[in-house]
Amino acid sequence: SLNHSEAISSFASEYRNSSTENSIVYDKDGNKVFVKHGSSSRIRYTEEEYRAVKDASLVIHNHPTGDSGFSDNDIQFQQDRNIQTHIAVTPTKTYSMSRTKDSKNIPKTILSNTSKATKKDYYKKLNDLGLASARDEETTKIWRDLRMTRMRNLTSQYQWNYKVVE
Secondary structure (H helix, E strand, O other): OOOHHHHHHHHHHHHOOOOOOEEEEEOOOOOEEEEEEOOOOOOOOOHHHHHHHOOOOEEEEEOOOOOOOOOHHHHHHHHHHOOOEEEEEOOOOEEEEEEOOOOOOOOHHHHHHHHHHHHHHHHHHHHHHOOOOOOOHHHHHHHHHHHHHHHHHHHHHOOEEEEEOO
């Protein structure tokens, strides 16, 4: 059977600092289905690959830039394909989002509105602190913390398990 911790650790050691997005998919029996390499900002699955992800037990991918966990597209993809556990590996952290037996899908409009509200709060906070909107370590931390707080609240409302693994 698939050892999630070993699979995540192996993937992270290989792709954490990659300049391109990569993913690996395991089916519900724990078998590796495929590894896919993408561009600096996305992975484009073929129709066949997209179908093969359906009901996967584990999908791991990396984010070459940014450190704010799952994007709205990541969450939508997990919901659309009924993925049990989804892992996002960033340059400094690893995030996990898993279904529970009571998980409900988060509507696209709510996901989108949550992201818009996070952006609004982010720019307000930068303005309040007198910081430029340039990305640096401090502003990245502000964004990550705001996004993580909102996503944890949202995912818990819909009975998902969302956390920072490391």
